[in-house]
Amino acid sequence: MHLPLIRRGPLRRVSSWRRHRLAGVAVVLVALSAVGGAYAAFAPDTATADSSQSDLVQEGRKLFLVGCSSCHGLNGEGVLAGETNRNYGPSLVGAGAAAVDFQVGTGRMPMSQPGPQALQKKVTYTPEEIEALAAYVASLGPGPAIPPDEYTDISGISQEQLTEGGEFFRTNCTACHNSVGAGGALPSGRFAPTLHGVTPRHMYEAMLTGPQQMPIFSDAVITPEDKRSIIAYVKAVEAQPDHGGFALGGFGPVSEGVVVFLVGMAALVAATIWITAHGARVTDKTAKASTDSEADR
Amino acid sequence: MSDEDRPDELSRGGGELEPVGDPIPDPGLPEEFPRPTDVDPALERRAERQVAGAFGLATLLTLGFCVAYFAIPEDKTLFGFDASNFTLGMTLGGALLLIGAGAVQWARQLMHNEEIVEERHPIESPEEDREIALDMITVSAAESELGRRKLIRNSLLGSLAVLGLPAVILLRDLGPIPTEEELRRTVWAKGMRVVNDVAGTPIRASDLEIGQLVNAQPAVLVPTGNPEKDKAIGVLQGVELLDAKARAAVILVRMVPDEIHPPPGREDWGVNGILCYSKICTHVGCPISLWEHQTHKVLCPCHQSTFDLADGGKVTFGPAHRPLPQLQLGVDAEGYLIAMGDFVDQVGPSYPQMERD
Numbered sequence: 001m002h003l004p005l006i007r008r009g010p011l012r013r014v015s016s017w018r019r020h021r022l023a024g025v026a027v028v029l030v031a032l033s034a035v036g037g038a039y040a041a042f043a044p045d046t047a048t049a050d051s052s053q054s055d056l057v058q059e060g061r062k063l064f065l066v067g068c069s070s071c072h073g074l075n076g077e078g079v080l081a082g083e084t085n086r087n088y089g090p091s092l093v094g095a096g097a098a099a100v101d102f103q104v105g106t107g108r109m110p111m112s113q114p115g116p117q118a119l120q121k122k123v124t125y126t127p128e129e130i131e132a133l134a135a136y137v138a139s140l141g142p143g144p145a146i147p148p149d150e151y152t153d154i155s156g157i158s159q160e161q162l163t164e165g166g167e168f169f170r171t172n173c174t175a176c177h178n179s180v181g182a183g184g185a186l187p188s189g190r191f192a193p194t195l196h197g198v199t200p201r202h203m204y205e206a207m208l209t210g211p212q213q214m215p216i217f218s219d220a221v222i223t224p225e226d227k228r229s230i231i232a233y234v235k236a237v238e239a240q241p242d243h244g245g246f247a248l249g250g251f252g253p254v255s256e257g258v259v260v261f262l263v264g265m266a267a268l269v270a271a272t273i274w275i276t277a278h279g280a281r282v283t284d285k286t287a288k289a290s291t292d293s294e295a296d297r
Numbered sequence: 298m299s300d301e302d303r304p305d306e307l308s309r310g311g312g313e314l315e316p317v318g319d320p321i322p323d324p325g326l327p328e329e330f331p332r333p334t335d336v337d338p339a340l341e342r343r344a345e346r347q348v349a350g351a352f353g354l355a356t357l358l359t360l361g362f363c364v365a366y367f368a369i370p371e372d373k374t375l376f377g378f379d380a381s382n383f384t385l386g387m388t389l390g391g392a393l394l395l396i397g398a399g400a401v402q403w404a405r406q407l408m409h410n411e412e413i414v415e416e417r418h419p420i421e422s423p424e425e426d427r428e429i430a431l432d433m434i435t436v437s438a439a440e441s442e443l444g445r446r447k448l449i450r451n452s453l454l455g456s457l458a459v460l461g462l463p464a465v466i467l468l469r470d471l472g473p474i475p476t477e478e479e480l481r482r483t484v485w486a487k488g489m490r491v492v493n494d495v496a497g498t499p500i501r502a503s504d505l506e507i508g509q510l511v512n513a514q515p516a517v518l519v520p521t522g523n524p525e526k527d528k529a530i531g532v533l534q535g536v537e538l539l540d541a542k543a544r545a546a547v548i549l550v551r552m553v554p555d556e557i558h559p560p561p562g563r564e565d566w567g568v569n570g571i572l573c574y575s576k577i578c579t580h581v582g583c584p585i586s587l588w589e590h591q592t593h594k595v596l597c598p599c600h601q602s603t604f605d606l607a608d609g610g611k612v613t614f615g616p617a618h619r620p621l622p623q624l625q626l627g628v629d630a631e632g633y634l635i636a637m638g639d640f641v642d643q644v645g646p647s648y649p650q651m652e653r654d
Contacts, residue, residue, distance in 0.1 A: 175586045
């Protein structure tokens with residue numbers, strides 16, 4: 001079957017070349033260049049990825065040494081201080097990229113001063129810098145990663161998921177964050193912040209990492225799909241118009257009572273004064289006389 | 298005190314006190330001055346126009362209410378409010394306000410406002426009126442023949458008296474008082490799985506991270522959505538479910554094991570630093586899950602009772618005076634968290650009879 005091809009076709013020439021004395025050398029050269037080419041085709045990709053990842057970690061480390069190490073230690077191991085050796089800045093080993101993205105991305109870190117709670121401020125770092133910091137902290141030890149977009153993109157949520165998200169929210173979140181996510185007070189000057197205006201990714205990261213006093217709600221117990229439903233519910237509540245008039249922050253009887261007492265009572269008092277006040281009177285005797293004369297007429 | 302009893306100093310030098318008439322004369326009514334609207338016909342007409350304008354505007358607003366009711370769809374918003382509610386409230390509220398304001402302005406500016414004096418009269422009716430009334434009562438009593446027809450009178454009185462019984466009997470609905478045993482028991486039992494509230498999924502010890510909080514329930518209280526599975530678990534239904542849920546809800550928390558200081562005898566009540574406590578405040582029974590994972594404290598939002606979960610649920614602040622009851626945890630053959638029995642301490646709000654023990 002091969003023979004006709006070799007005799008008449010182009011392979012005939014090949015067949016004759018392979019008995020050339022340099023054939024072995026040529027074959028080895030071709031094989032070597034093929035292997036080398038294949039390696040060159042695949043290997044450099046990983047090589048650049050590795051170097052860019054380690055570049056990111058290096059860049060993150062530089063930023064960390066400047067902005068974070070005074071509290072969290074030169075290697076993110078944390079700093080103990082004071083008589084009771086309490087955490088001055090906690091260890092970040094195992095904190096993970098999600099914690100950095102939340103804390104730095106919402107402006108809570110770096111803290112401007114120690115206090116009961118890290119307050120939300122203007123974000124100090126650019127998104128690229130936050131990514132580098134997150135990469136560095138993630139390299140310190142295994143921790144929660146930044147959630148993939150599929151769980152923080154709440155478009156196309158179904159009514160059923162929204163309802164379920166509401167149930168999860170009322171069971172797990174309202175104790176601290178209020179029934180409409182308006183936030184609330186905690187002991188010793190701390191507070192649970194409002195959830196309005198928080199991006200879905202930061203909400204997810206907060207549930208995952210438990211910033212400050214907030215407990216962790218791990219993916220194993222509150223699944224990523226459940227978290228997505230919860231976020232969608234919070235956003236849906238936030239977007240709802242105030243059907244009953246001014247929501248007054250959604251804090252319930254406290255703010256409503258203050259407004260009723262100050263504004264409502266003031267309005268009632270003003271109306272009472274207006275009703276019972278004597279208007280202007282004409283005391284001028286001549287004017288009175290003129291009325292009398294008019295009445296006579 | 299008569300004049301004779303008066304000490305000397307008081308009467309000295311003054312001589313006899315002359316009885317005087319009214320020390321302050323009755324000033325009578327102040328002089329009436331006319332209002333500008335009484336004097337100036339232009340002002341009078343203006344006031345009239347104001348009042349009529351208010352009434353007219355109120356009419357327009359009421360008509361606007363009727364139009365808005367049909368014209369504005371439900372899902373529209375206006376200034377961030379629900380457009381329908383906003384417009385209905387503004388039009389009807391405005392109409393009522395304008396009618397009131399118009400009436401007040403009318404009375405203040407235009408109606409006659411001469412002040413008159415109305416003398417007080419004795420409250421008692423004149424003698425003859427009272428006699429007439431008494432006569433009427435006596436005559437009608439005689440005409441009704443109540444005194445003569447004793448059977449009717451007594452049966453009427455009897456039927457009226459018995460009417461009081463239902464009112465008394467209905468009081469039974471306030472009870473029966475639950476027994477100590479009923480109050481002490483919850484649906485928790487040895488081997489019952491602790492499941493995630495809402496989702497109803499069982500929980501493995503490895504699912505919890507340090508600092509995690511889980512709002513949980515006994516497996517028999519969370520329907521899984523699969524009727525056969527529910528039947529196998531024995532999920533309760535309806536009133537029974539709500540009744541049991543009111544006392545069986547729990548929270549799971551995981552702490553660093555070294556930071557937990559269990560009371561004597563409770564050293565093995567947790568699993569890898571996971572502890573389980575009742576979710577019902579021991580003060581007046583609010584559900585509590587405000588857990589601060591760094592201080593290990595759980596706070597009740599109703600009256601700020603604070604319990605230290607690393608210290609056996611001890612009260613550290615607030616009006617509660619019983620520690621938060623703890624549930625002993627274990628792990629079943631499949632690795633899921635289970636209860637090792639019912640609560641030992643009584644779950645739920647405190648009540649007076651409880652103080653005795």
